Amino acid sequence: MKNKDYILQALKEADDYLSGEDMAGKLNISRAAVWQAIKALRQDGYRIDAVTNRGYRLFENHEALDAAIIKKHLKSELKDVAVLVKNRVDSTNDAIFREDAHAPLPSFSFMAAEEQTAGKGRVGKSFLSPYGMGLYLSTIIHEGDVSDPALLTITAAVALKEALMAQTDEDIKIKWVNDLYCNHKKIAGILTEANFSGGKARYVIGLGINITTPEGLFEKQSLPTAGSLGAAISRNQLAADIVNALHTWIQRPIDEILNAYRKYNLTIGKTIRFAKGDIEYTGVAEAIDDDGALLVAVEGRTLRLSAGAISIESDW
Incomplete structure (x- = not known):
């Protein structure tokens, strides 16, 4: 041989x-x-x-990210946005902020990368972003196009769920507040960041979706709850579908966004663990209120979580 x-x-x-x-x-x-x-x-x-x-x-069977192909799948209202495709960046969130600072981009312009070397997760965590195995995408929106910045992450979660539904029949659910799960494994995360330099707010929504990342790689990185979608997904189509869906949902009434988020959520009714300050609590997630906060029953009282991380206890 x-x-x-x-x-x-x-x-x-x-x-x-x-x-x-x-x-x-x-x-x-x-x-x-x-x-x-x-x-x-x-x-x-x-x-x-x-x-x-x-x-x-x-x-094998690698579909390279291609800006021209992605643009063909964008709806007509987005024909003027910038579509940036990179081979390797530190973080798509950081990189698109830099691009916009250099020359302002139209709202809903976005960047997709084959790999992130310093992918960002919530509360300072990293997001594993190996080359060619997922879709790592960030879109920038200027303040005039955002009615309620507090609901951007929730809106993005709904948009991502629906974009994925266009290519797979897998049962994908949202875990409050910013993760998507399939077969009890986290397959996607969302990180929304803001920049107020120059007197005007700019918001970046970053999405990381694990598509073909092997389980062994998650094990090596000590990520036991992470998983991949594992379905035959066109990343170019998915990139366009995400931004199309986000553009549509961000213009919907707030009650429609919240109703869809509640419908797709897996958290309600589950026993969860979380921290407030230096105290850890265990309780039952009861509802998502009209501000997107999670209401949790803990020892006869209701606690309200507007941000932070939760873990779901026992089998679910």
């Missing part, structure tokens, strides 16, 4: 990047020979990504 055949098999069996040095050692060949084999595989049509200090990774 030729070196490139051994390397192809190893790449197919890997659930993360493979070091060129490790492959060279196992085959007793030089690093240059590994590179020549990778080059030959690429000439054969294989999509292989290379990252310094990480190695190589094979992407």
